[in-house]
Amino acid sequence: MDPVLKVTNLTKVFNGLRAVDGISFEVARGEIVGVLGPNGAGKTTTIAMILGLLTPTAGTIQVLGMSMPQERQRILARVNFSSPYVAMPYNLTVLENLLVFAHLYGVQAPGKKIRELLEIFGLSTHSHQLTGRLSSGEATRLGLVKALLNDPEILFLDEPTASLDPDAAEHVRQTLLRIQQERGMTLVYTSHNMQEVERLSHRIIFLHRGRIIAEGSPAEVLRRFQQESLEQLFLEVARKQ
């Protein structure tokens, strides 16, 4: 295994509450890993620490062989993140926003790259539209375009299909899978759509109260917990809270 992400004994304590409690895991290059868990399980906190938005209380994070947060800038140039809950300036057009982020990521030939990605995500006709006028589904797709601008080696996604209708969600899933396969990109994502997780993930990491309670392929995890679907497993864990 060639780990592009290695998390060791990662802990985050807020006011005495252990939001993330000594978790360790590795992610291999080209893997798709779903991070699951009920609200408050520690998914967002874990991803925020990996992205350098939060300082861990204890533990280490190695991304692409570099330490976070010591080598934050070098790491962030090679990864990206998208979430429907994080917006882009509403008073700039789609194209202007993407040009700004292309500059921030040092993208070569940004115009061509932006056109390609807008085309892939069906947003070409929106390039001169104000970002604030996009529907929530379009804004989510714009977030994905932004997240792919720097050809990230690891892409972190927070509920990538949460605000999309079933058709748009399927289009996004297929597009992400295609890009992931073409580029050998590593995908780490959170989702509450258990069917999606079962279909997409090579491996899942199930978090509960800041700890990993299950890790492995969806089939392995289901066997271990003697459940027929991740949805059932999720409900059982959530109701035990």
Next chain:
Amino acid sequence: MSAKRIAGLLLRHLYLYRRSLTRMLEVAYWPVMDLLVWGFVSLYIAQVPAKLPPVIGFFLGAMIFWDIFYRAQQAIAISFLEDVWARNLINLFITPLSVGEFLTATMILGILKVTVTSLLLVVLALSLYHFNLFHLGLSLIPLVANLILTGWWVGILTTGLILRFGQGAESLAWALAFLFQPFSAVFYPLSVLPPLVQVVGWYLPTTHVFEGMRQIIAGGGLSWAHLAWATGLNVIYLFAAMGIFQWAMAVARRLGLLLRVEG
């Protein structure tokens, strides 16, 4: 430091100003209103039959200088708030943009805003009140540079406090600069203030700039002592403000404030 990333962040704000009439007005409207009010007050006082110093120059020079400081401070604080309001902070802080690049871009934006506003005010002051700020000659350069430096560190300090204490502290973006006004002897000499307050004023770089400006207008030439005090204090306060900002950023990363400051 990456010039491309600094240009990227600068571009984000220039796109915003290009499209937003209210933001463009902010660069021109309030400064012009101030100029008109202080200009007419000066004209009135100048008519009073008493032997007064060149009041028009004092008031209009002070008003233009104050605006230079205020716009430089606002450029930094409001740029940060724009990203808070747009819920864009996380997007920015997961790019390779460093804190230094972030601050440099907003400082450059400050220079651009100051240039536009002060040129507009200088032209209006000349055409409406026959007051030519450029009569200060080359002395203008170090004084203005010091005002911009003060604007920068007050802006950085404001941003650090908003980062640390969240959106509840955003009114500081407008209020903090005005805390300096009564003590900085902007529209009156330092000697007018009570002795204890004079001590406070002495340790503000703005006081030395305004005292220096009045001395030049009154024909006394550039005061090297005031210039040295202003520059020395600015350098110390700029480093202190940067340290406070770094501290606020470290606290924000420890407490998860970057995830919460967007509300």
